[in-house]
Amino acid sequence: MRVYLDNNATTMLDPEAYEAMKPFLTEKYGNPNSLHQFGSETHPALRGALDELYTAINAKDSDDIIITSCATESNNWVIKSTYFDKIATGEKSRIITTAVEHPAIAATCQFLKNFGVKLTILDVNEEGLITPEQLREAMGDDVALVSVMLANNETGMIFPIKELAKIAHEWGAPFHTDAVQALGKIPVNVQDLDVDFLSFSAHKFHGPKGIGGLYIKDSQKLSPLLHGGEHMGGRRSGTLDVAGIVGMARALTMSNKFLDFENSHVRRLRDKLENALLEIDDVSVVGSKDRRVPNTILASIKGVEGEAMLWDLNRAGIAASTGSACASEALESNPIMEAIGADKDLAHTALRLSLSRFNTEEEIDYAIGEIKKAVKRLRAISSTFAH
Structure with a gap:
């Protein structure tokens, strides 16, 4: 017998997501940014998929959901753009995170120390969690960003994100959460959590690999990580993977149903x-x-x-x-x-x-x-x- 018990690493593709993707792999393969019919015939599916994503996490029309290659890219984008937009300008100097973040957060923060970013890394208790009191004690006017995962990739422990985001906002600091291990397992409502940025990867909730997203509350400023085109309203350059986006949206919709x-x-x-x-x-x-x-x-x-x-x-x-x-x-x-x-x-x-x-x-x-x-x-x- 073969038994797969490594679903926090990646998941099988949902059969319904696979069926939804197939036309855009072989028939409707045009570039969505092209003006001809091959490109434009992908638009209804793209709009429908984005609507599914907005509904799945309860995002508002004024918010942005930007398609990325994965949550690693989304995490890098938030952390590095915080440096570009707030720390390199001298406006702020510090990022707060935890000792148990995914390497996509931890390694990026350590990299930015080379450029003068100050880090506050909060230790966790024996259950692998931090408390709102810890964050409150660590906050200050110099904090450019707080980044705390929603659910840990190894322990599965769920962090009190709503309370943590409220504390960050009391100090005027934006709040980011890596929600990779939460979507598809527990309800994720961005309005209730009141986070500014939320990262996700499709392959963690039975979607395809190589596609993910970044939720941005109220479409607030975040300098692009990738340059070279006007895709996604100029926020993220690169030709859109229509099949991947459709598969990701369907997989998340199905995961929420389950x-x-x-x-x-x-x-x-x-x-x-x-x-x-x-x-x-x-x-x-x-x-x-x-x-x-x-x-x-x-x-x-x-x-x-x-x-x-x-x-x-x-x-x-x-x-x-x-x-x-x-x-x-x-x-x-x-x-x-x-x-x-x-x-x-x-x-x-x-x-x-x-x-x-x-x-x-x-x-x-x-x-x-x-x-x-x-x-x-x-x-x-x-x-x-x-x-």
Whole structure:
């Protein structure tokens, strides 16, 4: 049996999204910016897809949703344009973020330190979250931007974005959230969250790879990251991927239709898998179930290196992931585990399991059996686990 439990990395394409995309891959392939019929015949589908995206996140007509290649681009755009628009001009000097952001945020912020940007990185608690009080204490008149993810890609923990955005706005600072791991799993309403910028990637909610977006509240100023054309109202140059946009919009619409299913069926299967893991001695899971997105488990299995576990699971046909990675000479520990204060040994034992609405009960039962077999085998040969 093959079981895919790495849905926080990427997801299968929704069959309805695939069907919606097909005409724009083979028949209606014209450039939307061309004046001829081949280009103009794509316009109704583009308008419909953008309307779907606006509806899916409850954006207003006065807002912008700009199509990008992925959330990594969207994140880079917000962070770097904050530097261009506010920090390089001397108006502001500081960006606030957290210790558990995706590398698309963390690495971009570290890069901008070379240009004089000041960073405040908020530490997280043992559940991997920050509190509104932490942000309030860190704020000041010099803050150009606050960027905090909506849901963590490894733990699945959901941050109190509405409260955090309110605090940032009290100081006149715009607020950005990387919502990649939230869309399609929990309701995301930009009016309720009151964020200024929100990034997303289609392939995380059963859309195609290579397409994403950036929500911009009230179409506010944000210098373009890419230059060379007047696409998307001059905000993002590059020929539009009509098939990708149509597929992304349909996938998000479908994912929103299945939110109740996600919170019931997927959550039940996740909890079944998690409870089975916790029956094993010396296994822990990061974060409370009710504060996580419904599909995610980040477990620590004492005495079992994450990479070794992945090897055994892969041989059994099960796809999972871990923060550990084979470097040239050393095994790197999971940075999220380190951020929440786990000791060095446990930080090497992380196993992330992330489900989707396409997983079945049979698959979860099979995964439970294979994980238990792998733990038994690996602990038997472990030099660090007390038998």
